[in-house]
Amino acid sequence: MLKGKTIQLRLVQEEDAEFINELRGDEKYNTYLSKSDISVESQKIWIRAYKKQEQLQKQFYFIIERYDGTKCGTVRLYDFKTNSFCWGSWILNHEKTRYAALESALLVYEFGFENLGFEKCHFDVRKNNHAVNKFHEKFGARCIGETDSDYLYEIYPEDIKSMEIRYGKILGKQ
Numbered sequence: 001m002l003k004g005k006t007i008q009l010r011l012v013q014e015e016d017a018e019f020i021n022e023l024r025g026d027e028k029y030n031t032y033l034s035k036s037d038i039s040v041e042s043q044k045i046w047i048r049a050y051k052k053q054e055q056l057q058k059q060f061y062f063i064i065e066r067y068d069g070t071k072c073g074t075v076r077l078y079d080f081k082t083n084s085f086c087w088g089s090w091i092l093n094h095e096k097t098r099y100a101a102l103e104s105a106l107l108v109y110e111f112g113f114e115n116l117g118f119e120k121c122h123f124d125v126r127k128n129n130h131a132v133n134k135f136h137e138k139f140g141a142r143c144i145g146e147t148d149s150d151y152l153y154e155i156y157p158e159d160i161k162s163m164e165i166r167y168g169k170i171l172g173k174q
């Protein structure tokens with residue numbers, strides 16, 4: 001369990017299949033996500049396979065929830081390379097708290113850099129997902145390349161230090 005000030009990240013369970021399907025199936029949120037048009041049963045099977053990856057520490061899929069247990073999103077760390085991790089499947093629904101985006105991003109970086117010990121993080125964002133590109137650039141991510149559809153980013157522990165200091169108080173870290 002990774003704890004922010006107003007939200008926490010807990011590992012996905014099979015029982016979350018319906019929530020994940022609803023979230024990823026919601027047109028308000030899925031414009032820039034890869035399509036996952038599957039049944040709840042197939043989602044459960046996917047989660048069961050994922051749990052094996054989790055045990056091997058190859059992937060971590062979290063539900064973002066309020067402290068009263070209200071589910072407000074998902075986020076996932078995956079594609080672990082020798083010194084770098086990737087994160088994505090990042091969605092927040094209408095139940096999110098004001099700073100859920102900042103809190104969940106900081107928690108992902110803390111977990112990846114401090115707990116798992118990675119030196120670097122890599123991820124990509126659809127070019128036309130303007131708000132999310134802006135979010136990452138404000139956060140300190142470096143755009144290091146592009147494909148036809150995506151911008152490719154890297155971020156290092158030192159890049160997030162200023163965000164940690166600036167928002168530590170709001171996020172309950174100081």
Ligand SMILES: CC(C)(COP(=O)(O)OP(=O)(O)OC[C@H]1O[C@@H](n2cnc3c(N)ncnc32)[C@H](O)[C@@H]1OP(=O)(O)O)[C@@H](O)C(=O)NCCC(=O)NCCS
Pocket residue numbers: 028029030032033088089090091092093096098099100101102124125126129131132135138139
């Ligand atoms: C991606 C997603 C989780 C981001 O969450 P979000 O709540 O929209 O994030 P925001 O950029 O609005 O940031 C939340 C708040 O933090 C603030 N914030 C963000 N970065 C900040 C920064 N560096 N400094 C100061 N404030 C910052 C924002 O201004 C906003 O505050 P406000 O509501 O008072 O304006 C959400 O938009 C989502 O689910 N999108 C659909 C799925 C998706 O596209 N996922 C990404 C795939 S790569």
